[in-house]
Amino acid sequence: MTSKITNRIALTVIVLCALVMTATLAALLGYILYHGLSAISLSFLTKDSSSFQAGGGIKNQLWNSFYILFATMLFTVPLGLCGGIYLSEYAKPNKLTQFIRSCVEVLASLPSIVVGMFGLLIFVNYFGWQYSILSGALALTVFNLPVIVRVTEDALQSVPRELREGGLALGVTQWHTIKTIVVPAAFPGILTGIILSAGRVFGESAALLFTAGLSTPNLDFSNWNPMSMTSPLNPFRSAETLSVHIWQVNTAGITPDIQTIANGSSAVLVLCVLGFNLFARMVGKFIDRKLTGKA
Amino acid sequence: MNQVYVKQNVEESHQNMKKASPVLEVKDLNIYYGEHHAVKHITMPIEEKSITALIGPSGCGKSTFLRTINRMNDLIHGARSEGEILYGGINLLTPKVDVVQLRKEIGMVFQRPNPFPKSIYENLVLSLKFSGIRDKKKLKDIAEDCLRKAALWDEVKDRLDKSALSLSGGQQQRLCIARALALKPKVLLLDEPSSALDPISSSKIEELLLKLKEEYTIIIVTHNMQQAARIADKTAFFYQGELIEYGNTDQMFTHPAEKRTEDYISGRFG
Numbered sequence: 001m002t003s004k005i006t007n008r009i010a011l012t013v014i015v016l017c018a019l020v021m022t023a024t025l026a027a028l029l030g031y032i033l034y035h036g037l038s039a040i041s042l043s044f045l046t047k048d049s050s051s052f053q054a055g056g057g058i059k060n061q062l063w064n065s066f067y068i069l070f071a072t073m074l075f076t077v078p079l080g081l082c083g084g085i086y087l088s089e090y091a092k093p094n095k096l097t098q099f100i101r102s103c104v105e106v107l108a109s110l111p112s113i114v115v116g117m118f119g120l121l122i123f124v125n126y127f128g129w130q131y132s133i134l135s136g137a138l139a140l141t142v143f144n145l146p147v148i149v150r151v152t153e154d155a156l157q158s159v160p161r162e163l164r165e166g167g168l169a170l171g172v173t174q175w176h177t178i179k180t181i182v183v184p185a186a187f188p189g190i191l192t193g194i195i196l197s198a199g200r201v202f203g204e205s206a207a208l209l210f211t212a213g214l215s216t217p218n219l220d221f222s223n224w225n226p227m228s229m230t231s232p233l234n235p236f237r238s239a240e241t242l243s244v245h246i247w248q249v250n251t252a253g254i255t256p257d258i259q260t261i262a263n264g265s266s267a268v269l270v271l272c273v274l275g276f277n278l279f280a281r282m283v284g285k286f287i288d289r290k291l292t293g294k295a
Numbered sequence: 296m297n298q299v300y301v302k303q304n305v306e307e308s309h310q311n312m313k314k315a316s317p318v319l320e321v322k323d324l325n326i327y328y329g330e331h332h333a334v335k336h337i338t339m340p341i342e343e344k345s346i347t348a349l350i351g352p353s354g355c356g357k358s359t360f361l362r363t364i365n366r367m368n369d370l371i372h373g374a375r376s377e378g379e380i381l382y383g384g385i386n387l388l389t390p391k392v393d394v395v396q397l398r399k400e401i402g403m404v405f406q407r408p409n410p411f412p413k414s415i416y417e418n419l420v421l422s423l424k425f426s427g428i429r430d431k432k433k434l435k436d437i438a439e440d441c442l443r444k445a446a447l448w449d450e451v452k453d454r455l456d457k458s459a460l461s462l463s464g465g466q467q468q469r470l471c472i473a474r475a476l477a478l479k480p481k482v483l484l485l486d487e488p489s490s491a492l493d494p495i496s497s498s499k500i501e502e503l504l505l506k507l508k509e510e511y512t513i514i515i516v517t518h519n520m521q522q523a524a525r526i527a528d529k530t531a532f533f534y535q536g537e538l539i540e541y542g543n544t545d546q547m548f549t550h551p552a553e554k555r556t557e558d559y560i561s562g563r564f565g
Contacts, residue, residue, distance in 0.1 A: 093372070162409035166471070169367060170422040171399035171478060180421060185412045291412040292460045 029270065036267025039260045045268070048218075049245070054257040058265055060216045063232055064133070064239035065272075068212060069202050071137035071235065076144045077194060083145070084152025084190075089178050108146035113206040115143045120210035131238040136212025143207050144197055151193025155186040188287040195280035199273040205243035213238030214248050242269050318343040318482060318512045319364065324378035326359050326368070333359050335536040337378075341482075341529075346504060346513045348527035348544065350520065352559065355533040357516045361484050364514070365401040366394045382482075399426070402475035406487040408467035410459035410474075415451055418459045418474050426478070437477055445473035446503050465496025469503065476511075483507065485515040489522070501526050520560055524548045532556045 047057025083104075091097040119139030129135045159182050167177030183190075216239055219232045226233040240248065246265045249258055317340035326334035334356040341347050349357040362368045363376050366387065380387045387397060399422075411418050419438040420428075428434060438455070442448040447469045451462070459470055468488060475483060485504075489497035497519075504513055504526055517523050523530050524544060531541040532553070540547060540556045551557040558564055 160409070162405055162407055163411060165367060165370070165405065166409040166411065167421075168370070169365065169398055169403040169405075170425075170474065171395050171397075172422055172425045173395055176425050180425075181411050181413075290458070292458055 032263070032266050032270050035263040036265075036270075039264030040267055044264055049261075050255060052254050054255055056255060056257075056261060058242060058245060058261070058268065060219055060232075061240055061242045061245040061265070062268065063219075064212070064216060065202055065241040065243070067232070068133055068136050068140065068208070068239060068241055069198060071133060072140040072144055072201050073194070073198060075137060075141040076148050076197075079141075080145050080148025081152055081190070083149040084156060085178060085183070087149065088153045088156035089174070089182065104146045104149050107142070108150060110143070111206075112143055112204055113209075115139055116207040116210045118142065119207065124211055129236065131211065131213030133212060133235045133237065133239045136208045136239065136241075137235075139207045139211040140201050140204060143204065144201050147197045147200070148194060151197065152186075152190050155189030155193065156182060158189065159185045185291075188284045188291070191287070192280045192284040195276055195283065199276035202276065203243050203269055203273055205241070205247055208241055208244050209247075212241060212244070214240055214244060216240045242272075316343055317341055318382070320379070320381040322379040322381065324360070324363070324376065324380060326356070326363055326374065326376045328359075328371070329373040333536055334363070334376075337538045339531060339538060339541050341512065341514060343512050344508055344510065345528040346508050346515060346526050347529045347531065348523035349514065349516045349531050349533060350518075350523050350559070351533035351539075352564065353518075356536040357531075357533045358486055360533070361486055361514060361516050362403075363388075364482075364484055365398050365403050366392070367398075367403065369394065399478045400480050401482040401484060402478065402480035403484040404468070404471050404475055404486070404488050407491050408464055408471055410462070410467045410470050412458065412460055414456045415459050415462070415470060416455040418470055419477055422474070422478055441473040441476045442470075444476055444507065445469045446499065446506075447473055463496070465492050465499060468492060468496070468500060472500075472503065472507075476507075480511065482512045482514065485513065487516050487518060490518060497522075520548075520562075532559060534559070 043055075044057045045062065046059050047055070048059055049061065050056035087097065087101065087104075091100070116139060119135055119142070123129050123135035123138050124131060127135075163181055163185060164177055167181045168174065172180075217237050218230060220230040221232055223231045224233055225231050226235065228234060229237060231237075242265055246262055246269065249255075249262050249265070253261070255261065319341040321337050321339050321341070324334060324337040325332065337360060349361065351357050359368060359374075364380060364387065368374045368376070376388050378388065382397075382401075385392065411421065413421070416438055419441055420434045423434055423437060428437075439448060439452075442451065447466060450466060451457075451470075454461075459467065462470060468491075472483075472485075472488070489500045492500065501522060504515065507513060508528075515523075515527070527544045529542065530544045530547045532539045532547070532551075532555075534555055540551060540553045542552075547556065548560060551560060
């Protein structure tokens, strides 16, 4: 076989694989949006869900999803940033560092249902926080933390060594060099990683089944006292998120319009995740332009 | 034989330039990377307000030597040094030396321009802000002064708030020199500062260094023999970690005392 033919075969196979992948994604997205978009309306987004009548909305679920996402990020971003900075900048290349890194990797590949069970045992039962936003957010923290650590470490590692040396050679301490030069240079990468992981957190359901619960108490959106049981801000109330709602409606729903609600919720979920991704790209590009002075 | 010659040469140069006192005195310096003996028994004085060029083939230890002077080699895992580098009577290699303070007095410019991905102005004042200077007016004045000294002011004065990465390679390198001047160092170490630049940018850097030596002591590592011949007052030839010859540049390039120096300078190896 001549090298020319080999080359052509390789190219064909690769192009075919790429086509299959793209087609799958397009079909999936098309299916979800085709069935779902028609179900989305203002009232669908702003109405409470109903337990047995048709015409329920997803207002609470949508709010819960964003609230849990926010709480999760509040825990993971500072912790993950510090962990990533430690691993990339301070940790000496020894056995302990290697061990920490493997732990991060194992944690990142833990099945989310296992994380959910862990959350049930620790946060829900042991700490007695019941099914709540807090338990859910902490479980998702376990789920998301390794990703943020990894993203931060990778972004910092891609900052050229010359910049660190440049800072140190100016008589600037290591911490100040990291703070004012290295982290800002890695910022676009870190931010993109955080936003992408937000999409993953937003769509997560298995880890929340046993931690945030399958129901939401009646919420009063005019009550912003976080201690009140009907307040949307209360972190100790149970909270069904959008992705859990999809699962819940499909397995145990008794309303006549199950299909419509599931389709609409799926479409909203996918659109949100898509939004996160596009937003991540835009922000990354914007900052990159600003830093390299092309804008 | 070698060692003796170097010493004679050093003494000779001492007598030649009595008025210029050495700002750095290197005494029996040895540098190791783990087991590897990278720099061997270097002894040389470095005179104030002059340009000293370090030449030699790749891997001869000249960059390692340079990076030891401001203790940048501390960052390399497994690197250690023995001997003395006296600066104002203090041995820079002792652990109690404050490296942060040391690096303020002995600045460094690297082979590849490494401006921070920030504005031109931020590049200049970063170290000043770290040293606690907050006065906007003062920061601006120092930034302008440094840019003028680095012959970059006219090119960038209208776009100080633009990213430093938007500058050309040569401008970036001059910005790095300007940045190093901000802290008013006594000594400037340059590690092949123009090897990544085109000939025009390179000659601008050379002009700049000739001007800067009126105020600063400059030590430059270079692979470019002509560059050493053009700008350096003193030249040191390193080979396999040893200082083979050290003396006045003119003399070294016209009548090298050592066969190996002659071979290297005339391009027979290296």
